Amino acid sequence: MKVLLLGCGNVGANVARQLVPRHPELEYVVGDLDLAAAEKLAAELGSRVRGVRADVLDPTRLDELLDGVDLVFNAVGPFYRSAVPVIEAALRARVDYIDINDDHDVAEQLFLDPSWHVRALEAGIKLVIGCGSTPGLTNVMARMLVDRMDKAREIHLATAVPFVPGLLSPAVVDHMMHITAGEVVQFVDGEYRKMPGWGGRLEVPYAAPFKAYPSFFIGHGETVTLPHFIKGLDQVTNRIAFFPEDGSQVWRSLIDLGLGNPEVIESLGISPLKFLTHHLASEAGVRSVSVDLSDEPWAVASRVEVVGERDGAEVRCVLEHHLDLPTEQAEDSTADPTPTCARLVIEAWLAGGVTGTGLLAPEVCLDAEAYVRAFARETGGRLIESETVLKRDLYA
Structure with a gap:
């Protein structure tokens, strides 16, 4: 083969x-x-x-x-x-x-x-x-929670990552600007809608050692494929947060300055996006946008929330995955x-x-x-599950 x-x-x-x-x-x-x-x-x-x-x-x-x-x-x-x-x-x-x-x-x-x-x-x-990991692992986490319900109505996904410019390769910056600087698809009220990237601010709570972080719409495949394959959903949203909040504010300012624009400036022969991808990979770029991470975990978190019905009750199920980042970067390892x-x-x-x-x-x-379970076992990641009954006797 x-x-x-x-x-x-x-x-x-x-x-x-x-x-x-x-x-x-x-x-x-x-x-x-x-x-x-x-x-x-x-x-x-x-x-x-x-x-x-x-x-x-x-x-x-x-x-x-x-x-x-x-x-x-x-x-x-x-x-x-x-x-x-x-x-x-x-x-x-x-x-x-x-x-x-x-x-x-x-x-x-x-x-x-x-x-x-x-x-x-x-x-x-x-x-x-x-x-x-997202999309991918997050989709499967959502399916895992949906399968535990009689009917799922809402899926809300979120990711929290430390804002570390030195880890943002030119390819990552290109991708992140592509999914945040324009309109992105979310599934709202039973239909696909274009929403402003880095809009839809929402405080998303995470389990310790993380906190609640202001999070913003991104364009990922989950909001397209989950309602495509899981019928009966009313809402599927996806948000991301850089932490601390200063990191999200830096990213917002880069978008507002038009630095995600891929159109070439003729007099310079380079686009704002091309400049940004290389600037953030340079020592000067890293220094200019670095934020204080001393009070934050050196880890990433993915959160999937599903709201639906089980045994006549309305329930909210949350599954988080926490993964520590390596303290040293080697050629054959990745923080991703x-x-x-x-x-x-x-x-x-x-x-x-x-x-x-x-x-x-x-x-x-x-x-x-x-x-x-296989992913968590192989990576040493932590799975944190919680469930809240929002309303009992839904059909009474």
Whole structure:
């Protein structure tokens, strides 16, 4: 069996570093636009791995790479540029596809147009979109809570992360501006609506050692796929907080200054966004926007809240996942839990545990309880569950 892993950046390389030693029986191809990076990673991982140059915007090259492949995993960002071209190639080659897409507009394009699902069914393949930490783990956490109810009406997702400019690579800044600087999709009153990114301020409470943080709308795939696959929902929202609050205020100011604009300024030959991505990666940029984290946890938190009905009562269930950040960054580690999330989905696929055919998302094709427990066990993360009865005898 042959697996094609596209993208040798931080996430893609760490997926390969986790996957290859666990499954040495497979044949692997790792591809990147930077051939040297692909070959270096392949040499590190051993003789079962071959490094190649991969331009995801070149259909002919993609067709060559997918020939004879059983699965393609896409970690090439930003996904608003890369996802659809690789999906088109997977459809042509009739090859199963998994990615970590975290751009809302890609999810809209795919899931709100039924032709993509039809084409995948006709090809007899699985297209599994958004298998990272958020979206991905968060979707499955939501499904885990929904499955415990008779009927779910609302799902509210939130993430809290420390504002550390030095950890924001140019690719991350590009992505974060893409999902916060314009309009983003939320599911409100039973329909998809465009809402202002970094709007919808809400104080979201987290369990200790976290606190309540002002949180703001972001554009992620969860607000598209969860109501698509879980019928009867009225609300699905997704928010993020940088902490302390000063970090969120810095981000708000960058948006308001227009630094998320991708249009090139002709006289300079560079866009405000391109400048920002490199500025925040520089020592001067880090110094200019750093905030005091001395009273905050060195960790990230994901929170999923589901409101619904069970046994005639209205209940609110909350599931949080807390994950400590590493104190030192090494080449083969990442503060982002996404590689572990993605690797677990790939392993589920290898074991026949990804159910269904067509256009899929993690919440509809994975064993929710098993996936969430496996992630927490492997990462050392903490799962914190709580439940509140809001109204008893709902039908009395």
